[in-house]
Amino acid sequence: MEMNKKKFRVFDIVIVFAVIILAVGIYYKFFVLGNAAQSSGDVQTVPVSFTVEIEERRQYIVDSLQEGDIVYLSQNTDEEDTVDGTKLVSEDEKIFGTITDVTATPAKQAIVHDDGTVTEGTMQDRYDIQITIACEGQITDGIVQVNDYNLMVNKSFAFLTKYLGTSGKICSITASES
Numbered sequence: 001m002e003m004n005k006k007k008f009r010v011f012d013i014v015i016v017f018a019v020i021i022l023a024v025g026i027y028y029k030f031f032v033l034g035n036a037a038q039s040s041g042d043v044q045t046v047p048v049s050f051t052v053e054i055e056e057r058r059q060y061i062v063d064s065l066q067e068g069d070i071v072y073l074s075q076n077t078d079e080e081d082t083v084d085g086t087k088l089v090s091e092d093e094k095i096f097g098t099i100t101d102v103t104a105t106p107a108k109q110a111i112v113h114d115d116g117t118v119t120e121g122t123m124q125d126r127y128d129i130q131i132t133i134a135c136e137g138q139i140t141d142g143i144v145q146v147n148d149y150n151l152m153v154n155k156s157f158a159f160l161t162k163y164l165g166t167s168g169k170i171c172s173i174t175a176s177e178s
Helices: 010-039 059-064
Strands: 046-057 068-071 095-112 118-140 143-146 149-151 156-160 165-175
Touching: 046 059, 046 095, 046 143, 059 118, 118 165
Parallel strands: none
Antiparallel strands: 046 118, 046 165, 068 095, 068 156, 095 118, 118 143, 143 149, 156 165
16 A cells, blocks of 8 residues: 655745745735724815816807806716716715806907018907805825815816806815925
């Protein structure tokens, strides 16, 4: 009767060592680092105010943006229930903030003359609009976040109100850290 003796080889030691390292790494990632992230979960909300510039829009857009209007974050969807690819407000949308100021100025355009000179002229029936939106957000590592949306200067911001869906560029952000 011959018994098959199993030999413990170097390859087996490497496999066992790799499995142990993998188990320790998984434990560290999900339990140690996960708890650290949750313990810093005492994130406080701070008042955030930011200005969005909407360029070259018609008068009806200016009239549709009023102080006190609730702003919802836009979501791109399929063609149904959209205007220019912007989803219209539905009952389950999350409130993003409130419009606190609306300023409209006639839109400007560069005009090139026959002699090669360039002057600035006013566009007929077009307006540059600046709206200020107030909301509550968090500041983490210098990044302002509102409803999991990172606010950054010069970032395009598509939004909705009760009557309007449009987009503009974020010009300024004011947030007070505690």
